[in-house]
Amino acid sequence: xxxxxxxxxxxxxxxxxxxxxxxxxxxxxxxxxxxxxxxxxxxxxxxxxxxxxxxxxxxxxxxxxxxxxxxxxxxxxxxxxxxxxxxxxxxxxxxxxxxxxxxxxxxxxxxxxxx
Amino acid sequence: xxxxxxxxxxxxxxxxxxxxxxxxxxxxxxxxxxxxxxxxxxxxxxxxxxxxxxxxxxxxxxxxxxxxxxxxxxxxxxxxxxxxxxxxxxxxxxxxxxxxxxxxxxxxxxxxxxx
Numbered sequence: 001x002x003x004x005x006x007x008x009x010x011x012x013x014x015x016x017x018x019x020x021x022x023x024x025x026x027x028x029x030x031x032x033x034x035x036x037x038x039x040x041x042x043x044x045x046x047x048x049x050x051x052x053x054x055x056x057x058x059x060x061x062x063x064x065x066x067x068x069x070x071x072x073x074x075x076x077x078x079x080x081x082x083x084x085x086x087x088x089x090x091x092x093x094x095x096x097x098x099x100x101x102x103x104x105x106x107x108x109x110x111x112x113x114x115x
Numbered sequence: 116x117x118x119x120x121x122x123x124x125x126x127x128x129x130x131x132x133x134x135x136x137x138x139x140x141x142x143x144x145x146x147x148x149x150x151x152x153x154x155x156x157x158x159x160x161x162x163x164x165x166x167x168x169x170x171x172x173x174x175x176x177x178x179x180x181x182x183x184x185x186x187x188x189x190x191x192x193x194x195x196x197x198x199x200x201x202x203x204x205x206x207x208x209x210x211x212x213x214x215x216x217x218x219x220x221x222x223x224x225x226x227x228x229x230x
Contacts, residue, residue, distance in 0.1 A: 034218055043119070043206055043221035044158075090158070103148075103219075105158040 023091035140209030
């Protein structure tokens with residue numbers, strides 16, 4: 001069975017400090033993994049994706065994520081948080097089943113950034 | 116370039132009324148998805164269209180929900196006899212191909228409030 005677990009529902013950091021948003025997945029298939037960000041009253045914006053190429057994936061706005069198969073993890077990081085990073089972040093697994101794309105969203109992690 | 120466009124952005128209606136939500140995908144995108152996002156919860160998959168294939172309706176919560184898409188263009192999500200639990204943000208997404216490594220591009224959503 002496929003599943004996605006975002007280990008923290010809320011993360012709070014100070015501006016300029018590192019960000020770590022954790023995601024673990026369970027998949028019987030070779031998954032494609034994504035991180036999306038959602039700002040208030042907005043749709044989801046793609047941050048980055050892993051599709052079995054390089055295990056360290058760089059995305060927009062200075063975010064990156066590392067795919068670790070041995071740990072079944074795809075944690076999102078950023079060296080230095082900015083106030084504009086405050087938003088909700090979703091880890092997503094996508095796989096093909098029966099000819100359909102199947103998506104599983106994590107429950108989301110709300111990131112707060114303090115001055 | 117133009118992204119996924121949804122209308123209306125906000126809809127307030129009385130319980131028992133029918134509502135129709137519209138999604139204009141990115142031009143050329145063959146796959147289209149509808150999701151529901153209730154307050155404080157993650158995304159809930161509703162329905163998936165891929166080209167002219169039969170849609171994956173496995174996420175529709177009841178027979179009051181239906182969706183249509185003509186070819187690879189506009190989609191409408193219809194909710195009949197609305198109930199208060201239908202209040203949510205309805206998000207539409209499109210992707211360029213059915214492969215699991217294709218990211219989805221999201222609209223800003225329609226915020227539906229049932230009085």
